Amino acid sequence: MTDKGLAFTVVLNHPAAETYARLIGERFPQVRAISAPDPERLERYIGEADALLASRFPVELFDRAKKLRWFQCTNAGVDSMLPIRDRASHIAVTNARGIHGDIITDFVMAGVTMLHWDFRRFLQEQAERKWKPRYVAPLAEKTLGVIGLGSIGATIARRAKSAGMTVVGSKRDISAPVEGVDHLFSSDALADLLPLCDFVVLAVPATADTVGLIGVAELALMRRDAFLINIARGNVVAEAELIKALQTRAIAGAMLDVFEQEPLPQDSPLWDMPNVIATPHVAGSPTNYTERVFSIFGDNIGHFLKNEPMRNAVDLGRGY
Template sequence: MIGTEIPVLAVLCGDRRPPDMDAVEAAAEIRYTDEKGLPDALRGADALFVYDFLSTAVPGAWHAADRIRWVHIASAGVDPVMFPELRESDVVLTNSRGVFDDSIAEYVLGVVIAFAKDLPRSLELQRQRRWQHRESERVAGRRALVVGTGPIGRAIARLLRAAGLDVSGMGRRARGEDPDFGTVHASADLVRVAAGFDYVIAVAPLTDETKGMFDAAAFAAMKPSARFVNVGRGELVVTDELVTALRAGEIAGAALDVFDTEPLPVDHPLWTLDNVVISPHMSGDFVGWRNTLVEVFADNFARWRDGRPLRNVVDKQLGYVPSGH
């Protein structure tokens, strides 16, 4: 609640301004800025909208944030703004949870089917004009482990179950009788349980506990026929150890939408592996997604102006929005 004064809103957006901001612009003084101008935009601002959610500029400019009370990021992941000064402050942090759930789930189902039906090889043979008959796998009856039990993970679980897969989850703590996953394993048990699954899907938030959780030990524990899918964060994976596992045949393939370095360098060995599907951090980006992100922010802005409870409030100690919030 900020009373009757006109709030000052800094918007980190670079050269691409967010669409459909008319309602917000009518109710606030807006300072659109790129990374270079962020410190000046933050001085005297009441709130910050991190529309450029891939930017890592906020920590370096935070010294100028002398009045900020609320930060909203246009993504589900909040790791770009999880620096100590913000984490330890009383500034409220919200994210855009819910925007990308179904589209990311569709991507995951798509790559599962692509692997099972050997579609990448079919496209390559088509380009070569080669008629090469092969047998393909069924997806029904295969087992999938979804590592990350938030809304995106649940959307993935529901869609994979609808396709006939047997789905389990993995989260901070083990539990049974979950409505979407059935059984949820504890993340600490990844190496112990990974061998039981044909697809291992990473969608966990990036935290101190999850960073690098997919390492040599995790890949060695998986079936040689297993496929790994990462739609979470690139830093969940020790990339060099994934490359080694793929080359050694410790796992059969990987579909990767996120990387620890983006864009993926042109000379990176992942480009050369024929058992890898690469997409440029686009699994959730459906037509109109930018407008939807602004709708989520504009709704929260109206709530903030009116003093009503905000949606998608992040627990800054956990690094994500707890279930039920």
């Protein structure tokens, strides 16, 4: 992809740009690393980039990125590239798939427990000094459904199964079994999967096929005592319809880490709902995130310089 004798420039558009630059310098002193954490520096240097590291692709600068041949996304999702994917076939795309599974699964299982026991109510009663015992069934008697069994979804399924839960899940290719999944459904069979679930976890990538995946019809298929957990993307759910379902108790509650608009607007009803746990898109953010990403990015710099296949290559046609 590039001649060894020519300068190879990586532009780093990320809050941790200086750390990435240091790590690159230690491992690849021949590589020119440009820190561009803000829009002004990114606009200034994008034209010099052979490679770009960022959490989202700056589609507004695509026409200025004349030299760009590789985009390393610091997230698992590369939906930011979808608007220009038909013009970006010459750009290799890699992501951070594989570094989020354990921490997101920790988050999901914490949410399952909090929703199941209605911990929000316990905390409110504690604040009011009220003693109101109540009891629930063991999680091992419950069914968890995972919509999207990629790296993250499969990790969630294994953890839920290890907790004794019945696990069902859906994915595009069901030709092979998935560890920890008791019943596997194709991605177009949500009508069969949703009524089975006490908890529905959304773990699909953001693609043209998954926008609005959960809408009026799907919410109506969920049981009234079921909970929705979204750690995918906000646009996977029709948020206005979800709010109605939560307000009318058509479903029992939700834990939401992603939203159609982020930060969540101050006037959103989701802030005040007693049956909602809302978090600021943190599920996939371990404390050593930069080092985890660089374990992939650093390897890929080496592969790129040697014209070798890179880790975590993304098929833009499929969106993941």
